[in-house]
Amino acid sequence: GAVVSQHPSWVICKSGTSVKIECRSLDFQATTMFWYRQFPKQSLMLMATSNEGSKATYEQGVEKDKFLINHASLTLSTLTVTSAHPEDSSFYICSARDRGCTDTQYFGPGTRLTVL
Amino acid sequence: GDSVTQMEGPVTLSEEAFLTINCTYTATGYPSLFWYVQYPGEGLQLLLKATKADDKGSNKGFEATYRKETTSFHLEKGSVQVSDSAVYFCALSNDYKLSFGAGTTVTVRA
Numbered sequence: 001g002a003v004v005s006q007h008p009s010w011v012i013c014k015s016g017t018s019v020k021i022e023c024r025s026l027d028f029q030a031t032t033m034f035w036y037r038q039f040p041k042q043s044l045m046l047m048a049t050s051n052e053g054s055k056a057t058y059e060q061g062v063e064k065d066k067f068l069i070n071h072a073s074l075t076l077s078t079l080t081v082t083s084a085h086p087e088d089s090s091f092y093i094c095s096a097r098d099r100g101c102t103d104t105q106y107f108g109p110g111t112r113l114t115v116l
Numbered sequence: 117g118d119s120v121t122q123m124e125g126p127v128t129l130s131e132e133a134f135l136t137i138n139c140t141y142t143a144t145g146y147p148s149l150f151w152y153v154q155y156p157g158e159g160l161q162l163l164l165k166a167t168k169a170d171d172k173g174s175n176k177g178f179e180a181t182y183r184k185e186t187t188s189f190h191l192e193k194g195s196v197q198v199s200d201s202a203v204y205f206c207a208l209s210n211d212y213k214l215s216f217g218a219g220t221t222v223t224v225r226a
Contacts, residue, residue, distance in 0.1 A: 006159075032212065043205065043216045044160070093159055097212060105214055107152070109159035 002028050004096050006108035013084055014116055021079045021111045023094030030096035033077040034105060035069060038091040050077045074099070084115045118143040122206045122217035129196055129224050137191040137220045139180075139206035147208040149173075149182050149189040154203045154219070163191075163204070196224045 003026040013019050023033055031052050036044040048069050050056045056069035066088075068080040077096075081088050091112055095105040123138040141149065148167045152160040164173030169184035178193045189206060201224045206217040 034214070041219075041221075043218045044214075046213065049213070095160075095214075104148075104150075104162065104165065105209075106162065107160040 120217040
């Protein structure tokens with residue numbers, strides 16, 4: 001089946017540092033990847049849609065300069081949380097849409113970010 | 117805009133009990149409907165999906181039927197196991213974007 005990996009699975013950093021999270025589709029090509037944020041005991045909130053080779057589209061209220069997204073290839077997208085602060089602590093989840101399957105997204109296992 | 121409303125939890129059941137989680141949606145056009153499951157400490161996994169009216173998605177004993185007339189996609193399982201304990205999310209896809217319900221936490225006791 002379609003597998004999406006994320007790295008790292010968890011990270012703890014100091015306030016003010018930047019953190020990069022990678023999302024890879026392992027056995028399929030993903031023209032589109034999505035980044036979500038999930039707060040404890042809540043649903044997923046879409047942050048941005050990332051298309052290979054073009055700029056990401058951010059949802060309303062998401063700071064694009066804070067959350068930098070790069071989708072450099074058909075199998076890799078990265079999310080960089082710049083100058084992280086404690087309020088950025090969350091569970092970040094990516095998903096990838098199979099190039100050949102238009103409406104199904106496959107999710108990564110998520111990355112737990114804790115900013116001290 | 118598009119939205120998904122699902123039954124609030126938490127739901128606690130005994131093993132072999134019948135499970136139903138209600139899900140209704142509001143959307144323009146003809147969305148695809150999904151159920152995702154999130155086990156403790158893990159990411160979301162696709163449980164089942166339906167792409168058009170009257171389609172029935174099924175997997176691992178779970179079923180859901182796309183009901184356009186009632187805009188619903190209720191999840192059912194006839195006999196739950198302890199291993200079914202998880203958070204279940206109903207979602208719809210319109211124009212390739214997923215909209216999720218709030219999630220329902222299900223705990224199955226032995």
